[in-house]
Amino acid sequence: MPTGSPWLRRFHTAPDDSPRLLCFPHAGGNASYFFPFSARLAPHADVLVVQYPGRQERFGEPCVESLHEMADLVTAELVRGPLPERPFAVFGHSMGASLAxxxxxxxxxxxFPPAALTVSGRRAPSIPAPGSVHLADDDQLIADIKLLGGTHQGMLDNPELLAAILPSVRSDYVATETYRFRGADPLDCPVTSLIGDADPRVDEPQALAWRTHSTGPFRLRVYAGGHFSLVPHIDAVVAELLADLPARAAAFPEPASATSHH
Incomplete structure (x- = not known):
């Protein structure tokens, strides 16, 4: 289902009066990661997934190694494209959480204020997450990918496939590890932070710090699992997303108010 933009993928159709959900994949990820989420949400929301350059159908395009530059590019695409049509919420995992x-x-x-922001597997922007994996050799980069999980073992065992994806993974690591929050007024929408209780990248205090980035309601959900705990808990995650979706057929930009669950 075309969106008219190389930046956006739509996997399923939704009712015409549905609110919109914008999804942002993790480092090394692509739009297809959110296919199962889109399938479950399609009766309730028009799910658009951001497709970063350098992967899948955008494989031949250069990667963007700055989250701030990426955010500028995505925002410009959304504002001149589908965004003004209806109320929307935003969801991102890991690197995608910072970008979202x-x-x-x-x-x-x-x-165009979002009706809600849901972030997964990522510490708050105000807490820097420096790293040097993007400077390491391929073996160390692959070791870090394995540590986090979420990548199919068959892909990691295939040298040709691995060689094809490593450049975009490394570029994403550059973007993630060099990202620094430049300061911004707090949002005023509900913010939900999702983490795994065994995630090596984020702990509860770092996730709780997201509450400082919005004056709206905040809730933290901790699931059993690691960095990609949202996958085995997909139904619970979808329920969280549905809880904050703006009302169907609401006139933009007057999103429905969400109930706070602390």
Missing amino acids: FEVACRLRDAG
């Missing part, structure tokens, strides 16, 4: 936040702030500043 940056895009949400830019959209708010452009006059």
Whole structure:
């Protein structure tokens, strides 16, 4: 189902009066990661997934190694494209959580405030996450990918496939490990932070710090599992997303208020 933009993928059709959900994949990820989420949400939301350059049908395009530059590009695409049509919420995992936040702030500043922000597997922007894996050799980069899980073992065992994806993975690691929050006024929408209790990248205090980035309601959900705990708990995650979706057929930009669950 075409969206008219190389930046956005739509896997399923939704009712015409549905609110919209924008999804942002993790480092090394692509739009297809959110296919099962889109399938479950399609009766309730028009799910658009951001497709980063350098992967899948955008394989031949250069990767973007700055989250701030990526946020500028995605925001510009959304504002001139589908966004003004209806109310929307934003969801991102890992690197995608930071990017989702940056895009949400830019959209708010452009006059399109999100109705809700859900972030998964990522510490708050105000807590830097420095790293040097992007400077390491391929073996160390692959070891870190294995540590986090979420990548099919068959792909890791296939040298040709691995060689094809490593450049985009490394570029994403550059973007993630060099990202620094530049300051922004807090959002005023509900924010939900999702983490796994064994995630090596984020702990509860770091996840709780997301509450400082919005004046709206905040809730933290901790699932059993690691960095990709949202996959085995997909139904619970979908329930969280549905809880904050703006009302069907609501007139933008007057999103429905969400109930706070602390």
